[in-house]
Amino acid sequence: MSLRVAILISGSGSNMVALARSMQGDHPARPCLVLSNRPDAGGLARASEMGIPTAVVDHRPFGANRAAFEGALQEALAAARPDLIALAGFMRILGPDFVGAHAGRMLNIHPSLLPKYRGLDTHARAIAAGDSEAGCTVHEVTPALDDGPILGQARVPVLPEDTPETLAARVLPMEHRLYPLVLRRVAMGDKTPITLP
Ligand code: GRF
Numbered sequence: 001m002s003l004r005v006a007i008l009i010s011g012s013g014s015n016m017v018a019l020a021r022s023m024q025g026d027h028p029a030r031p032c033l034v035l036s037n038r039p040d041a042g043g044l045a046r047a048s049e050m051g052i053p054t055a056v057v058d059h060r061p062f063g064a065n066r067a068a069f070e071g072a073l074q075e076a077l078a079a080a081r082p083d084l085i086a087l088a089g090f091m092r093i094l095g096p097d098f099v100g101a102h103a104g105r106m107l108n109i110h111p112s113l114l115p116k117y118r119g120l121d122t123h124a125r126a127i128a129a130g131d132s133e134a135g136c137t138v139h140e141v142t143p144a145l146d147d148g149p150i151l152g153q154a155r156v157p158v159l160p161e162d163t164p165e166t167l168a169a170r171v172l173p174m175e176h177r178l179y180p181l182v183l184r185r186v187a188m189g190d191k192t193p194i195t196l197p
Helices: 014-022 042-049 066-080 096-101 122-128 164-187
Strands: 003-009 029-036 054-056 084-087 106-110 133-140 150-157 194-196
Touching: 003 014, 003 042, 003 066, 003 164, 014 029, 014 042, 014 164, 029 042, 029 066, 029 164, 042 054, 054 066, 066 096, 084 164, 106 164, 122 133, 122 164, 133 164, 150 164, 164 194
Parallel strands: 003 029, 003 084, 029 054, 084 106, 150 194
Antiparallel strands: 106 133, 133 150
């Protein structure tokens, strides 16, 4: 019986596509839902084209009522019965009650070499700091932002002429390699961290 993986997105869903494509053949997991907080997320159409059920819980009607929004997220997720949850370009901060309900079963990919550069604008911050390398991290989601146990990291060089855009373009393909590798390993019950290259 395959593990059921729900993938949460807010945008283009390129990481979602990489994860979904990896869950085939002898892979122990299969995607069971792609859920977005944005009705216009491009990843929803990509998921549908791949035959993956989709759902939308638009955060905007809930305003500042995070608890109500997360309650609606929980309902949408419960219907899909996920064993694992993968945040993939999901741009809402999730509160401790939501995170606690999925402790140890929720992953996120963040575009920096954590613990450096939690939060936003990671590539601009790495360039401004004069870092020689940057990258991405897959970690378990805990109540603290971008702070859970690291499950994998991928490193890329920062080049002198890099802009945040050129650096992001170098990191993103590594995200698409790293996240599926980590998900497969976690689905097999192994949380030993992976390092690329
Ligand atoms: C990626 O850089 C990811 O690290 C960040 O959101 C960006 C877009 O991801 N969390 P995707 O193309 O929507 O998967």
